[in-house]
Amino acid sequence: MKKLLIKSGRVIDPSRDYDQEADLLISGALIEAVGKGLKAPAGTETIDAAGLIVSPGLIDMHVHLRDPGFEYKEDILSGARAAAAGGFTAVAAMANTNPVADDLSVIGYVKERASQAAVRIYPCGALTKGLEGQELAELGRMQIGGVVAFSDDGRPVDSASLMRNALQYAKGIDALIILHEEDLSLSAGGMMHEGSVSSLLGLRGTAAAAEEVMLARDLLLLKHSGGRLHLAHLSTAGSVEMVRQAKAAGLNVTAEVTPHHLLLTDRAVKNLGYSTNTKVNPPLRSELDRQALWEGLLDGTIDAIASDHAPHHPDDKDVEYDFAPFGIAGLETTLSLMLNELSAKRIKKLNLPLLLEKLSTAPARILRISGGNLRPGNPADLTLIDLKQQVSVNPDAWYSKASNTPFAGHRLTGAAAYTIVAGEVVMKRGVVTEKEPVLHG
Amino acid sequence: MQALRRKDILGLEEISAEEITLILETARSMREIMQRKIKKVPTLRGRAILNLFYEPSTRTKASFELAQKYMSADSVSVAGASSSLVKGETLKDTVRNVEVMGVECVIMRHPVSGAAHYLAQNINASVINAGDGMHEHPTQGLLDLFTILDKKGHLEGLKVVIVGDVRHSRVARSNIWGLQKMGAKVVLAGPPTLMPPDLEGFGVKAYDRVEEAVENADVVMALRLQKERQDSGLFPSLREYAEIYGLTEQRVAGAKEDLLIMHPGPINRGVEISSSLADSPRSAVLDQVTGGVAVRMALLYLLLGGIKEE
Numbered sequence: 001m002k003k004l005l006i007k008s009g010r011v012i013d014p015s016r017d018y019d020q021e022a023d024l025l026i027s028g029a030l031i032e033a034v035g036k037g038l039k040a041p042a043g044t045e046t047i048d049a050a051g052l053i054v055s056p057g058l059i060d061m062h063v064h065l066r067d068p069g070f071e072y073k074e075d076i077l078s079g080a081r082a083a084a085a086g087g088f089t090a091v092a093a094m095a096n097t098n099p100v101a102d103d104l105s106v107i108g109y110v111k112e113r114a115s116q117a118a119v120r121i122y123p124c125g126a127l128t129k130g131l132e133g134q135e136l137a138e139l140g141r142m143q144i145g146g147v148v149a150f151s152d153d154g155r156p157v158d159s160a161s162l163m164r165n166a167l168q169y170a171k172g173i174d175a176l177i178i179l180h181e182e183d184l185s186l187s188a189g190g191m192m193h194e195g196s197v198s199s200l201l202g203l204r205g206t207a208a209a210a211e212e213v214m215l216a217r218d219l220l221l222l223k224h225s226g227g228r229l230h231l232a233h234l235s236t237a238g239s240v241e242m243v244r245q246a247k248a249a250g251l252n253v254t255a256e257v258t259p260h261h262l263l264l265t266d267r268a269v270k271n272l273g274y275s276t277n278t279k280v281n282p283p284l285r286s287e288l289d290r291q292a293l294w295e296g297l298l299d300g301t302i303d304a305i306a307s308d309h310a311p312h313h314p315d316d317k318d319v320e321y322d323f324a325p326f327g328i329a330g331l332e333t334t335l336s337l338m339l340n341e342l343s344a345k346r347i348k349k350l351n352l353p354l355l356l357e358k359l360s361t362a363p364a365r366i367l368r369i370s371g372g373n374l375r376p377g378n379p380a381d382l383t384l385i386d387l388k389q390q391v392s393v394n395p396d397a398w399y400s401k402a403s404n405t406p407f408a409g410h411r412l413t414g415a416a417a418y419t420i421v422a423g424e425v426v427m428k429r430g431v432v433t434e435k436e437p438v439l440h441g
Numbered sequence: 442m443q444a445l446r447r448k449d450i451l452g453l454e455e456i457s458a459e460e461i462t463l464i465l466e467t468a469r470s471m472r473e474i475m476q477r478k479i480k481k482v483p484t485l486r487g488r489a490i491l492n493l494f495y496e497p498s499t500r501t502k503a504s505f506e507l508a509q510k511y512m513s514a515d516s517v518s519v520a521g522a523s524s525s526l527v528k529g530e531t532l533k534d535t536v537r538n539v540e541v542m543g544v545e546c547v548i549m550r551h552p553v554s555g556a557a558h559y560l561a562q563n564i565n566a567s568v569i570n571a572g573d574g575m576h577e578h579p580t581q582g583l584l585d586l587f588t589i590l591d592k593k594g595h596l597e598g599l600k601v602v603i604v605g606d607v608r609h610s611r612v613a614r615s616n617i618w619g620l621q622k623m624g625a626k627v628v629l630a631g632p633p634t635l636m637p638p639d640l641e642g643f644g645v646k647a648y649d650r651v652e653e654a655v656e657n658a659d660v661v662m663a664l665r666l667q668k669e670r671q672d673s674g675l676f677p678s679l680r681e682y683a684e685i686y687g688l689t690e691q692r693v694a695g696a697k698e699d700l701l702i703m704h705p706g707p708i709n710r711g712v713e714i715s716s717s718l719a720d721s722p723r724s725a726v727l728d729q730v731t732g733g734v735a736v737r738m739a740l741l742y743l744l745l746g747g748i749k750e751e
Contacts, residue, residue: 199637200454202554202576202614207638273562274555319531320553322574 339414
């Protein structure tokens, strides 16, 4: 069987507090051994990882691949290449496609395309048919078909009654529900965070309450119904505090945060001159919210970092602010943005094992998928990281079809050096390996 | 005369007190031209201007068009309803097409905040913002400054009260910036639902009660109240608004004797302001309109005329 030796890297496995210089031997698609001075047969392909971090493959548990239906914005293969370039070995793809991934036939299509993709793609199914919030989608059938979680992401579940039924039903089949928390009556017309900057700019605001009202409702429903809930893209201080209390009370809830909510505030809308690349839902919040998100991330209230990769065609964003769609494309910036924070040492308690836990181990645990650790016998999904590499964010050079990022031009320190999926190098120093197309017939 | 060293006039937030002073002084000369029997100077002869109005406007559009005619500029006006926007063309494409026809200055009114910034970032021609969404209406702010300066002789130290729907008002935002830059004190009054959600960035105070706000005021400015705000639940009825927040002789009794009454128009008589107050000798409502043409002539001169002659 083909072997690959990764030599002398700093091997970090957050799942078992492992952090030391070691070798890692891959055999076929699996990790064979981790340890010092590993012996491999003569002629074994070797990667010299001296100076590099060897991490369990990063998992982005929240991306939009736009396929089927909006392939001009992104498709499964381009999104997967972007993921590989950004150091991710797996992504969870949201269901708001056209047709909506609310049925096994669409899930089947996604899995079929995914078989040719550079990284692992885990489809999420819609929670309600057509994302309409009226009837439950066929959760059980989709789960049998390989769906890892259910979400109407992009939209909240408006009806409290349906939300309650969803939790109860999902509990019966032990399925995970991912929620986008937003009270639509409170956020109606909102273009950015409601606060001093929206007041200055004359843009309609979405108050923090729009997220918190819905989050409070759903935590109460969870308390009464039981089940497993994951909260997408937390954005406010109030949300963090509610999740903290819910966890303390023993509720089965997890949460994620995006790099843009950790790094930017509503000031960006003004500083970038109404750039539509700052238009995102939930919106970039206040400085107090941003700080609370960091606190939540560091104290374990927030389990995971996810990009909420929301690619759009440049034409879609090249319009007046109100007319632009919401979303920031993040697959190719997430890791470098977070590594840059680490190297900038602005956040005292931030350390590399914690970051890799949030980007790999936690998403694997929440989604109950393989990966997130480096134990022998498990799939050889690895990300090799160069903490010193300087990168300049240049969306024109992305593998993603999109270029919508408010970070364009930022100079960052730290990047993925290799992405390895099932023992195969799919990205080396920024260059994604083209897969041979698989012909079915 | 000096020129403005800038391509665009997008808002008063980004314009300095020195620039405002230059514009107001220039506007004074322009008003003299308006008082002549033959109101025409050749200053902008051969210069092409586009008036692009994506929202209905009577006063501002007429004011800009007259200013252009008095300055001998060639201009065309395009209304949003009849424009290519309806045909699905983007703003950027629309204006770039007009730009290659030789237009050097685009005057735009648009329902989206920031649209003027977006336009200015995408074309070489000068952009004058004639109102963008709820953001700014800098030429209205300047004409209000011009009117107050004309009536009071100075701006520094004056107390100016802006009453009503500040939240949705681009006129209020431009006035808040312009007045404060020129040394006036600005206070706001109106129901909390019609105030901006957070005033921190403006550095002004809001009062719930008009009577309290107008105490010792030099100027009071009423804003137009739109019926659609009632429909979205921000206040119960026009009748109740008039009763609690409408400007009347009685409500402004605590202000200074020589209180100046202003309104950007169009007025809902008996709602945000009583007719007796709007038509009183203390009212500057029509002076504002005259000043508007002078200020716009000054801006066109300073943006287009001045630079090219240097």
